[in-house]
Amino acid sequence: MQSEITSEKVKSALRQVKFPHSKDNIVDDGDISGIVIKDGHIGFSIEIDPALANQSDELRREAEDVVSSLSGVLSATAILTAHKAASTSQPSPRSKPEAPRNPPLKPAKHVIAVASGKGGVGKSTTAINIALALKQMGLLVGILDADIYGPSLPRLLGTSRKPEYYDKKLVPLDVWGLQTMSIGFLVEPESPTIWRGPMVMSAIEQMLRDVLWTDLDVLVIDLPPGTGDAQLTLCQRASLSGAVIVSTPQDLALIDARKGLNMFRKVDVPILGIIENMSYFICPDCGSRHDVFSTGGAEKEAAKLDVAFLGGIPLDMTIRQTSDAGEPIVATQPENPHSKAYSSIAQKIWDSLEGQNAEGPATIPAIIIE
Secondary structure, three states, rough: OOOOHHHHHHHHOOOOOOOOOOOOOOOOOOEEEEEEOOOEEEEEEEEEEEEHHHHHHHHHHHHHHHHHHHOOOEEEEEEEEOOOOOOOOOOOOOOOOOOOOOOOEEOEEEEEEEEEOOOOOHHHHHHHHHHHHHHHHOOOOEEEEEEOOOOOOOHHHHHOOOEEEOOOEEEOOOEEEEEEHHHHOOOOOOOOOOOOHHHHHHHHHHHHOEEEOEEEEEEEEEEEEEEEEOOOOOHHHOOEEEEEEEEEOHHHHHHHHHHHHHHHHHHOOEEEEEEEOOOOOOOOOOOOEOOOOOOOOHHHHHHOOOOOEEEEEOOOHHHHHHOOOOHHHHOOOOOOOHHHHHHHHHHHHHHHHHHHOOOOOOOOOOOOOO
16 A cells, blocks of 8 residues: 655655755755645755855755655655845945846747736736637647746646656646646645745746746746736746736726836836737627726727737637636637637737747846836
């Protein structure tokens, strides 16, 4: 009978690991946290001293190896977190922080972020259907759910399978013809992710670096709403070809969308355009149109900010039903008028990407504190 994998067994294995010149192992030194055990797949965080960053990859591999050797363990994934001591001096108001030494991560020919200033605007549904529309154009496409606290990709794609582990990398799941990855594939759906900011940033970087993305033309990254740690990490560590902003038409959503757009501009990420989601509603009974959240606001905002307006998507029961069922409308109803609207938006995005330098930015953008 196979023995049960427990946190204590994981910790016991990790007591074999320690930093060079360290007296204590990484467990007794208090460096291990966030142990997650799910169907033989183990995840945990290792807090490191930034001064030992050059030794971190070797230590991470060693930690994964000792946990993988436990009976019943199918895979082990370590996430590195680092905390710097507070600085005693104040930075110059307009100083530029030194860029990271590592080159920007580029797991696809084009990496694009789909973002929104606030939640509840249908960003994830939009991101998935755009990815599927790009795939239908004959491109190799992946989608990464970068919302660590509220991953929605498993539900919207209709799968809860666990990714396999090969050559110390997670293998993305092939769903609807997309290479897909989400923290939601690794943790229980009802289990809250209680992580500090540095842990979130490390997790996002590792999902870019330690996932076996293969020959992608486009990697679509579904960002969490807002302008916090996840967004800044992505801007600093990924070689982004551009960002797409999703908003509803009403003024409150547009105010937040403008903040998100300006964040990308500050870090020199091109804005590919704005999408107006829930743009209008067609009554299924009488056929009359209703502008539930007003309409045209995103298009006016795009003109005001001198960025492309990519198109509007209606508030429609079919989109909602297919999303809730894990059967995205572009994949299951490609001839539906709403699917064609997503396809039109995807074509505009691809035309914009191909009009850029295919090599992307040569340097990591610096975040300027004003």
